[in-house]
Ligand code: TXA
């Protein structure tokens with residue numbers, strides 16, 4: 001018998017083929033997946049997440065070649081990016097094929113695609129035989145899940161099956177880049193698991209998406225990835241003084257602070273390890289007795305950019 005959480009790839013594939021939604025592990029965060037071409041199933045994702053229909057989904061594929069099942073053409077540099085970073089935490093926004101339902105792309109003429117690196121989900125994608133549309137498996141606006149238990153805690157009663165692939169190795173969502181035909185270059189929509197420095201080393205400088213792009217990429221909504229408790233980011237000592245007398249949880253690279261809870265993201269000040277721990281720590285503090293969360297500003301390089309981006313959005317209210 002299958003429980004609600006399990007590691008039965010064939011069972012997950014059967015559910016997906018019959019139009020159900022399944023939570024899947026990826027190297028970044030857990031996703032809530034459905035057959036990309038089954039509009040009823042995709043609609044269920046939006047309902048379960050309480051996600052507004054203007055926030056498009058990422059399509060996950062099993063092989064690099066499968067990109068042409070959803071994309072109409074590959075802009076210059078796309079092949080190099082796919083060869084260098086797939087499978088892995090890079091999402092490309094590409095001109096879409098008409099077969100991709102508008103629901104998946106929120107009516108945009110582009111589609112976001114990635115080939116995930118998690119072996120269990122790679123096996124699932126091969127088994128199902130269709131690309132899977134999947135946003136992160138959290139209620140809209142909340143912190144993304146990095147374990148199967150995180151998914152169960154929040155969506156357990158709404159999802160028929162959670163495929164458990166262990167804790168996510170990267171821990172923050174994929175980096176999203178898209179080709180901008182006007183600027184004739186790639187633009188960063190969201191910093192994530194692949195450092196932008198590595199992308200620029202391959203294809204040259206990447207543009208930053210300005211405010212005009214915000215409505216097109218609601219994952220970039222200012223208030224997002226947010227715990228229920230207030231989050232403040234900056235100089236930890238100064239913030240601790242400002243909130244003296246309150247029960248505080250601190251997220252940093254150090255244990256030296258005097259606070260009710262001190263969560264050190266990495267003993268070695270390793271940004272990859274810090275990214276891996278970030279969301280679980282935010283969840284823990286959100287569930288703790290602390291009244292508010294204070295986080296330091298991490299180095300603005302490599303995975304530090306994704307960490308700072310998520311903390312900044314968590315603090316925007
Ligand atoms: O690592 C990840 O990317 C995870 C795993 C499950 O793959 N997925 C994920 O999806 O983080 P999520 O919930 O962030 O939603 C996808 C985001 C949207 O909010 C939007 O910012 C962006 O991807 N996106 C999707 N389609 C887009 C498009 N056509 N143009 C611009 N941005 C798009």
Ligand code: MG
Pocket residue numbers: 135136144219
């Ligand atoms: Mg999300």
